[in-house]
Amino acid sequence: MKSIKEITPIKSDDPFVILKHKNALFDYPLHFHNEYELxxxxxxxxxxxxGDSVEQCEETDLTLLGPELKHLWKSDKVVSNSGVITIQFQEHFLHSKIMSYSVSKDIKKLLELSKRGISFSNPTKKLVSKKVQSIENNTDFKSLLTFLEILHILSTSKDIKVLSSPPSANYSQKRESRRISLITNYIINNYDQEIKLSKVAEMVNMSESAFSHYFKKRTSQSFTSYLMDYRLGVVTKLLTETNMSINEISISAGFNSLSNFNRSFKKKHGISPKEFKVNYHKEVQR
Known part of the structure; x- marks a missing residue:
């Protein structure tokens, strides 16, 4: 499904920009931009x-999205007092001097993970919502401190959910470690084949247990979970961008049985692949 590129109002010397919309209509099409967005x-x-995640939202929705990640919100009905507050900040913030300090390591990890999109639940959502609503503009130094505090709270939160799979999120490994890059590239080139933990551990000269611990620490996911997410991301791209049959998609994404494929897909998305395809096109076109 086609998306449009949004040109945001942030200037080169702005730490961030705040956009507030009261009585929002949520009629903006599927889009992406170069900036991070809270x-x-x-x-x-x-x-x-x-990305490839389509979910019903709670009454209050808090998300952090990385650069170039397509997104949209669609309302089921017009609610007169719906509100949107968006904080956008530039991609190079991740590589700024402040991010090079050890105290910023959690925020740096959060921003890397946000390239797949992250939603937050309570109590984090409730706490951060109050702080987001308290920010008035991006010229007040106090607002900058509040912004950094928000990122810190989000980076230490356990109330998170990663939304999109790696392929659909344009997830980049350019700044990953050599070992992680080696493994993720191996997955990209071999996801349609059987991939064993013992094989990838051997590739980086580690035991299976040591590799499992290392991979989870660096990616916030187990290797098995990451591989499954990647394959399911391939599936959603094929479901939304091709006319391949469900069985053909299952095989192309590396699933060894149709029943396992359907079960895994429904566990992640809550619906069958066929239902997902229908719902996806319905949501982005209405």
């Missing part, structure tokens, strides 16, 4: 699309 939506009834 979005707080209140009094909302509808769905959220982030």
């Amino acid at each position: 979005t707080l939506i209140t009094n909302f009834e509808g769905s959220r699309t982030v």
Whole structure:
């Protein structure tokens, strides 16, 4: 499904820009932009699309999205007091001097993970919502401190959910370690084949247990979970961008049985592959 590129109002010397919309209509099409985006939506009834993730939202929705990650919100009905507060900040923030300090390591990890999109639940959502609503502008130094505090709270939160799979999120490994890059590239080139933990551990000269611990520490996911997410991301791209049959897609994504494929897909998305395809096109076109 086609998306449009949004040109944001942030200037080169802005630490961030704040956009506030009261009585939002949520009629903006599927889009992406070069900046990170923290979005707080209140009094909302509808769905959220982030990469290949399509979900019904709670009344209050808090998400952090990385650069070039396609997204949109669609309301089920017009709610007069729906509100949106968006904080956008530039991609080079991740590589700024402040991010090179050890105290910023959690924020740096958060921003890397946000390239797949992250949603937050309570109590983090409730705490951060108050702080987001308290920011008035991007010229006040106090606002900058509040912004950094928000990133710190989000980076240490356990109330997170990663939304999109690696392929659909344009997830980049350019700045990953050599070992992680080696493994992720191996997955990209071999996801349609059987991939064993013992094989990838051997590739980086580590025991299976040591590799499992290392991979989870660096990616916030187990290797098995990451591989499954990658394959399911391939599936959603094929479901939304091709006319291949469900069985053909299952085989192309490396699943060894159709029943295992359907079970894994439904566990992640809550619906069958066929239902996902229908719902996806319905959401982005209405």
